[in-house]
Amino acid sequence: xxxxxxxxxxxxxxxxxxxxxxxxxxxxxxxxxxxxxxxxxxxxxxxxxxxxxxxxxxxxxxxxxxxxxxxxxxxxxxxxxxxxxxxxxxxxxxxxxxxxxxxxxxxxxxxxxxxxxxxxxxxxxxxxxxxxxxxxxxxxxxxxxxxxxxxxxxxxxxxxxxxxxxxxx
Amino acid sequence: xxxxxxxxxxxxxxxxxxxxxxxxxxxxxxxxxxxxxxxxxxxxxxxxxxxxxxxxxxxxxxxxxxxxxxxxxxxxxxxxxxxxxxxxxxxxxxxxxxxxxxxxxxxxxxxxxxxxxxxxxxxxxxxxxxxxxxxxxxxxxxxxxxxxxxxxxxxxxxxxxxxxxxxxxxxxxxxxxxxxxxxxxxxxxxxxxxxxxxxxxxxxxxxxxxxxxxxxxxxxxxxxxxxxxxxxxxxxxxxxxxxxxxxxxxxxxxxxxxxxxxxxxxxxxxxxxxxxxxxxxxxxxxxxxxxxxxxxxxxxxxxxxxxxxxxxxxxxxxxxxxxxxxxxxxx
Numbered sequence: 001x002x003x004x005x006x007x008x009x010x011x012x013x014x015x016x017x018x019x020x021x022x023x024x025x026x027x028x029x030x031x032x033x034x035x036x037x038x039x040x041x042x043x044x045x046x047x048x049x050x051x052x053x054x055x056x057x058x059x060x061x062x063x064x065x066x067x068x069x070x071x072x073x074x075x076x077x078x079x080x081x082x083x084x085x086x087x088x089x090x091x092x093x094x095x096x097x098x099x100x101x102x103x104x105x106x107x108x109x110x111x112x113x114x115x116x117x118x119x120x121x122x123x124x125x126x127x128x129x130x131x132x133x134x135x136x137x138x139x140x141x142x143x144x145x146x147x148x149x150x151x152x153x154x155x156x157x158x159x160x161x162x163x164x165x166x167x168x169x
Numbered sequence: 170x171x172x173x174x175x176x177x178x179x180x181x182x183x184x185x186x187x188x189x190x191x192x193x194x195x196x197x198x199x200x201x202x203x204x205x206x207x208x209x210x211x212x213x214x215x216x217x218x219x220x221x222x223x224x225x226x227x228x229x230x231x232x233x234x235x236x237x238x239x240x241x242x243x244x245x246x247x248x249x250x251x252x253x254x255x256x257x258x259x260x261x262x263x264x265x266x267x268x269x270x271x272x273x274x275x276x277x278x279x280x281x282x283x284x285x286x287x288x289x290x291x292x293x294x295x296x297x298x299x300x301x302x303x304x305x306x307x308x309x310x311x312x313x314x315x316x317x318x319x320x321x322x323x324x325x326x327x328x329x330x331x332x333x334x335x336x337x338x339x340x341x342x343x344x345x346x347x348x349x350x351x352x353x354x355x356x357x358x359x360x361x362x363x364x365x366x367x368x369x370x371x372x373x374x375x376x377x378x379x380x381x382x383x384x385x386x387x388x389x390x391x392x393x394x395x396x397x398x399x400x401x402x403x404x405x406x407x408x409x410x411x412x413x414x415x416x417x418x419x420x421x422x423x424x425x426x427x428x429x430x431x432x433x434x435x436x437x438x439x440x441x442x443x444x445x446x447x448x449x450x451x452x453x454x455x456x457x458x459x460x461x462x463x464x465x466x467x468x469x470x471x472x473x474x475x476x477x478x479x480x481x482x483x484x485x486x487x488x489x490x491x492x493x494x495x496x497x498x499x500x
Contacts, residue, residue, distance in 0.1 A: 018211070021290035021302070022218045028432055033292070050176040058183040062190070066200070066207040068215065069300035069336040070293035071328060071344075074200045075190030082183045086176070121297070124195055127343045128297045133365060137297060 005163045009044065012156060013060045016040045017067050031140030034148050037064055038110045041081050042088045042149075043156035046097045046105065048164055050089030057085025073124055080116035084109040097157065099150050106149040107142050114138045204329050204336075208306075212289075212334025216304040219289035224261055268436040271320030276438060279403060279447045283318070283438035284309045289334070299342035299366060301325075303437065306333045314399060316389070316440040321454075322405035322428035323347065323389060324437050335439075340406070341366055341431045347400050348390035351379070352450060358390050361406055361425060367432065369424040370407055381412045381423050386453050401443035403452050428454065 016036040024033050037060050045053025061078035064070065088105050091097070097105075114137055121129040194200040269285050276283040286303035293300055305311055307330050317324040317337050325345065329336040338345050345363035349372060350356055359374040372387060387409070391402020407427040 018215055018218055018290075021292060022215050023222045025290070025292035026288075051173070051179045054176070054180045054183050058187065061187070064293070065190070066203050067293070068204070068208045068212050068329065068331070068334065069290055069298070069302040070204070071298040071300040071336065071338060071342070072293065073191055074194045074203070075187045075192075078190060079184060079187035082180065082187055086180045089176075118297075120191065124191070128365065133297060 005160075008159065008163055009056060009059070012040055012044075013037070013056075013063055017060070017063050020064075021067065021069065029140070029144070032137050032144065033141070034144030035110055035113065035141050036148075036152070037061075037077075037081065038084060038113050038145060039106060039148060039152045040156055041085045042102075042106050042109045043153040044160050045085045045088035046092055046102070046153070047157040047160035048089070049092040050086045053085035053089030053092070054082050055085070057081035057083070060085075072121070072126065072128075076117050076120045077113075079120060080113040083116060084112050087112070096154070099154070102153045103146055103149050106153060107146050110142050110145040111138060114141055201329070205331060208302075208329050208331030208334060208336060212302060212304075212306065212331045212336075215290045215302055216334060219287075219304070223287075265436050268320060272318065272436065272438045275318065275320055275452055276440070279401075279452055280444050281318075281401060281438075281440045282442035283440050284311060285436060285438045286335075287436055288434055299339040299345070299363065299431065300328070300336055301339060301434065302334055302336050303439070304334055305439065306331045306335045308332050310441045311335050311439050312441075316401045316404060316443075317437050318404055318440060319429060319434060319437045321430070322407070322452075323400075324429055324431075324434060326400065327439060337437075339363070339431050339434075340370065340427055340429060341368065347406065349387045349406055350390040351381075352386050352388075356449075359387075361387060364424075369410060370427055372409065372423045372425050373420050374422070375420045377418065377421050379421075381409060381421060383409055383411060385409045386450070387425060388450065388453065391447070401440045401447075403447035403449065404440075405453050 016039075020033075020036045024036060027033070041053070041057045041060050044056045048056075058078050058081065061076075061081035062074070064077045064081075065072070065074040088109055091101065091105060114134065118129045118134040118137075190200065265287070272283065272285060275281075284305050286305035286309075288301045289304050290302040291300070292298060303317075311327060311330050313327055313330050315327045317326060323340055325337045325339040325342075326347075327335050328338045340347070341363045343363050343365055347361050349359050349361040351359070357374060357376055357379045359372050362371050362373070364370050372381075374381065385408065387406040389400045389402055389404040389406060391400060405428050407425040409423045410426045412423045413421065
C-alpha cells in the first residue's frame with residue numbers, strides 16, 4: 001500500500017510539473033498561467049494531513065525548482081510549497097472536502113506560493129521580482145487556479161484517499 | 170493528530186532544508202550539478218511529451234497569433250511551393266519548415282554555423298523565469314553561453330546544457346543582458362537588458378553625447394563587453410521605440426521593442442560557430458544589402474546542408490524534430 005501511495009505521488013508530481021512547462025506555459029493565456037502544482041499539493045494535503053502535506057509540498061517544490069527550464073535560485077518553490085502543504089493539511093478531512101472549502105484553500109494556497117516565492121526572490125535581490133510583477137502574476141494565477149480547482153483537486157484527493165492506509169492519520 | 174508536535178517538527182525541518190538549498194545555491198551555484206542532472210533526465214522526457222502535445226499547443230498559439238500566421242502562410246506559399254508538390258506535409262510541419270528555412274537563410278548570410286532546435290518547454294517560477302528548453306544538447310555541439318537566434322533576431326543564450334536538451338535564457342528576462350551596437354551610421358556601444366514578459370527591453374548608453382532617435386535598430390555588438398556572455402555579432406535585437414530624456418546622468422536610456430516575439434518562439438537555432446566579423450547591418454530585416462549579393466552568399470556558404478564536413482553531431486543544419494527530418498534536407 002505504501003509503495004503504491006509513494007508511486008502515485010511521484011507520478012502526480014512529475015506529470016503536473018512537466019505538463020506545466022510543456023503544455024500550460026505555452027498556451028497564450030491573458031495575464032499568466034494556472035499553477036498545476038499548487039492544485040496537486042493542496043489536493044494531497046487535504047487528503048493526508050499537515051505532515052505529509054508538508055513533505056509532499058517540499059518534494060513538489062524541489063522538482064519545480066530544478067526541472068528544466070527553471071532558471072531561478074533553487075529552494076524557493078520548495079519553501080513555498082512546503083508551507084502551503086502544511087497549512088492546507090491542517091484542514092484535512094477523512095471524507096470529501098466540500099468544493100467551496102477546496103476553492104478557498106486553493107485561492108489562499110496559490111496566493112501564498114506566489115507571495116512567498118516572490119518575497120524570497122526580493123530578499124535575494126532577484127531583478128525579476130518587482131511589486132508590479134508580483135501583482136501581475138498573483139491575480140491571474142489565483143484566478144486560473146480557482147477555475148481549475150473543482151476539476152483537479154477532488155480527483156487527485158479521491159485517489160490519494162483510497163491509497164491512504166486506514167487510520168494512519 | 171492535527172497540528173501535532175511531530176507535524177510542526179517536520180515543517181520546521183523541511184523549511185530549514187529549503188532555506189539551506191536557497192543559501193547554497195545563492196552563494197555558490199552548487200546546485201548547477203543538480204540542474205544538469207535534471208536537464209539530462211527530464212529534458213528528453215519533456216521532448217517526448219512535447220512531440221505529443223505540440224500540435225495542441227500550436228493550435229492554441231495559432232488562435233493567439235492569427236495575424237502573424239496569415240503573414241507566415243503567405244511566405245510559406247512562396248517559399249516551399251516546390252516541396253509541396255513532392256511531399257505531403259501537415260500545416261504544422263510546413264510552418265516549422267518555413268521557420269527553419271528563414272533561420273538558415275539568416276545564418277547563411279552571416280556565415281554562422283547553427284544547430285536548429287525546437288522549443289519543448291517554457292517558463293518556471295510562475296512565468297517569472299523567461300526561459301525555455303530546446304531539444305538539442307551537448308551531443309549536437311551546444312555549449313553554455315551560446316547565442317540563440319530565430320528568423321527575426323536574438324532569442325537568448327544557453328544557460329544549462331544537457332546531453333540531448335538545453336535550457337536557454339530568453340531576451341525578455343530581466344536578468345538577460347547583451348552588448349548592443351547602434352546602426353552603422355553611428356556605431357555606439359551600449360547595453361540592452363530584458364524587461365520582463367511582454368515589456369520593452371532597455372538600452373543603456375554610456376555616451377551622453379550620442380543622439381538616440383526613435384526607430385533606430387540595434388544589433389548585438391559581439392564585442393567581449395561581457396566576458397561570460399560572448400554573443401556573436403550583428404544579430405538583430407530590436408528597434409528603439411522611445412528615448413528617455415537624459416538629465417544629469419552619466420548614461421542615457423531608451424526603450425527597445427525586440428524583433429522577436431518571445432511569447433511565440435517555436436523553431437530556433439543555436440549559433441555554435443561564427444566568423445569574427447559580420448558585415449554591418451547585414452542581418453537587419455530591411456538590410457541595405459542588395460538582393461543579388463545575398464543570393465551569392467547563400468550558395469557559397471561552406472556550412473550549407475548536405476556538403477558540410479564537420480565532425481558528427483555538429484552538422485550545420487540539424488533538423489529540429491524527428492518528424493520533419495525527412496523534409497528538411499536542402500530545399
